[in-house]
Amino acid sequence: MLYPLKFKSIGKERIWGGEKLKTLFNKDFSPLQDVGESWELSDVEGDVSVVTNGFLRENTLRELIEVYMGDLVGDHVYEAFGNTFPLLIKFLDANDDLSIQVHPDNDLALKRHYSYGKTEIWYVLDAEPDAKLISGFAKPISKEEYLKHLENNTLSEVMKWHNVSKGDVFYIPAGKVHAIGKGNVILEIQQTSDVTYRIYDYNRTDSKGNTRELHTELALDAINFDFSENDKTLYGSKKNAENEIIRTPFFNINQLKIDRPLARDYYELDSFVILICTNGSAKIHCPDGEETITKGETVLIPAELTDIELVPDGTAEVIEVFV
Secondary structure, X not given: OOOOEEEOOEEEEEEEXXXXXXXXXXXXXXXXXXXXXXXXXXXXXOEEOEEOOOOOOOOEHHHHHHHHOHHHHOHHHHHHHOOOOOEEEEEEEEOOOOOEEEOOOHHHHHHHHOOOOOOEEEEEEEEOOOOEEEEEEOOOOOHHHHHHHHHOOOHHHHEEEEEOOOOOEEEEOOOOOEEEOOOEEXXXXXXXXXXXXXXXXXXXXXXXXXXXXXXXXXXXXXXXXXXXXXOEOOOOOOEOOEXXXXXXXXXXXXXXXXXXXXXXEXXXXXXXXXXXXXXXXXXXXXXXXXXXXXXXXXXXXXXOOOXXXXXEEEEEEEEEEEO
């Protein structure tokens, strides 16, 4: 029988990265410097996650899907995605502003890149007092106005900036222009895609004086110029119960804040479940044993494990994700 699976984190150096993934979550990617991303669960080509626990240790996520199929991911998930794992889980440390960017939807990404699109959600794990992020435009804007601001280096002036606090959630559907600002540490849950169109990068240069590539023309057809009033996703704060954050066609997310054992029944889901510990630690009890999850760790619960119990060590906060 399958069991709760842990995977090796994949560190990514970024021009905007820092040290907080190490200091907050004990993720040491030495000798890498300026680590901006830790990919916790990935099926992106070239960066496929590898199991670190149990008898499946050293197997890749892709190999597991090929062997266990619906038992691992759920029958309806396997029918929809085959041997591709549909989600990518990341931690991001923004020691500097990220570029203003946009992602294509499924149709455009398939046409151009033979890839899935990239709809994502941000869960703020830590934020400095003045931390901000961009989610959409500050007002309705035409394509012509957008291009004029881009040409004049004034694009950030027409973006919608949000003050950010720990626990804030922002849903970023494909087509929404967005950027993570300096001082944020983010849990990002997204479709399995690494397609990003960089729109504006503050004329920043790397250590060799080079600017990063912009994707002005590609981005133009991907952008949704509509104005949205509500960008922050609100959710409850009940203890020892499910706090629903969001339901979408791409992923479903709950928050669990627990200080006593909590049983979880996944029988009706027909899906894998991803547990991401954002604070404290807990034991995951299942029929054939147990596994521990601590702050900064991600555990994949195979679809055939329909009943588990989370037993916190004092208190714990866990993000729960399924398709």
